[in-house]
Amino acid sequence: MCKRCLVEKRDVEREAMVYSQRYLEHNRFKVTDVARRPDHKGYDLLAERDGQKLRIEVKGCTRKWGIPDLFSTEFDAERRLVADYLYVVYFLGDQPPSLCIIPRDAITPDMVQLKQGYRISGRFKKASVMQQYIQPTIEFDE
Numbered sequence: 819m820c821k822r823c824l825v826e827k828r829d830v831e832r833e834a835m836v837y838s839q840r841y842l843e844h845n846r847f848k849v850t851d852v853a854r855r856p857d858h859k860g861y862d863l864l865a866e867r868d869g870q871k872l873r874i875e876v877k878g879c880t881r882k883w884g885i886p887d888l889f890s891t892e893f894d895a896e897r898r899l900v901a902d903y904l905y906v907v908y909f910l911g912d913q914p915p916s917l918c919i920i921p922r923d924a925i926t927p928d929m930v931q932l933k934q935g936y937r938i939s940g941r942f943k944k945a946s947v948m949q950q951y952i953q954p955t956i957e958f959d960e
Contacts, residue, residue, distance in 0.1 A: 834878025834907035837915050838863060841905075847872070860892045860900025875901035880909050887933060897927035 842849045847865040852858035861873040877886045885906055904920040
């Protein structure tokens, strides 16, 4: 994937989190970003109001009706969403963002497909190993 595409993907994810948090705050929820906290695996936001606690997984998408792939940590052993809700924020061209709020029970286990992949270990992804593979920078004519 191109560097620009990765930056855009991160921007979409970050903007989806911002939009979701603002939406919840507008609806008088106290919102905590727990995306990077190990004690809150499987969801990004914890929203609280009047003793009610909602766990929300947030995804951003630039394709209408698309839902980005979720991680295995975002599902339980029965292939049920860990979060109470999946928020998908759509960024479609010049249109304002739109939010799709999908309750956990709407995504039945038969709608969840296992996708497997491989990841290079962090033991490899460090300067002491990677430095030997770095190539000199080349200036390309445009």
